[in-house]
Amino acid sequence: MAECIFCKIARGEIPSKKVFENDQVIVFHDIKPVAPVHVLIVPKKHVSDLLSLEQDANGPAIAWTLFQAAAEAAGKLGVDKKGFRLINNCGEDGGQTVDHIHLHLIGGKPLGEGLI
Ligand code: 5GP
Numbered sequence: 001m002a003e004c005i006f007c008k009i010a011r012g013e014i015p016s017k018k019v020f021e022n023d024q025v026i027v028f029h030d031i032k033p034v035a036p037v038h039v040l041i042v043p044k045k046h047v048s049d050l051l052s053l054e055q056d057a058n059g060p061a062i063a064w065t066l067f068q069a070a071a072e073a074a075g076k077l078g079v080d081k082k083g084f085r086l087i088n089n090c091g092e093d094g095g096q097t098v099d100h101i102h103l104h105l106i107g108g109k110p111l112g113e114g115l116i
C-alpha cells in the first residue's frame, strides 16, 4: 500500500514519535492527542479495517498482536496502574479516517464512563 500513511510510518518514510516497534507492529503517539496519553497501535501489514481483518487468514494472529502491543504500551507509558481505553474506529459512521486498522490507546486522566 504505497500511499497509505500508516504503511509509510511503519516503513519509516514518515517520521513518528515512536513508543516501540517489533516485526509485527508499531506504536506511536497520535499527532492530535485527545488525552495526555494517546498512542496508535498499528500492524505493519496493511489491513484496512476490522471487517477486512476478519477475512484475513492471519487475522487472529494480528488481532492478538495488537492487544499484546497495547498491553506493552500501557506499561511503557505508565498507564497500566490506573487504566486506559482502547478504541477501534471502523468505517464511515465509526469515524475511521485512516484506512489501515489501528487501536487508539488513550489515558493519563479519568475518562469517565460514557463512550460518546
Ligand atoms: P481514525 O480516525 O482513523 O480512528 O484515527 C486516525 C488517527 O490518526 C487520528 O487520531 C489522527 O490524529 C492520527 N493521524 C493521522 N495522520 C497522522 C500522522 O501522520 N501521524 C500521526 N502520528 N498520527 C496521525
Ligand code: ZN
Binding pocket: 001, 004, 005, 006, 007, 008, 045, 046, 047, 099, 100
Ligand atoms: Zn497501510
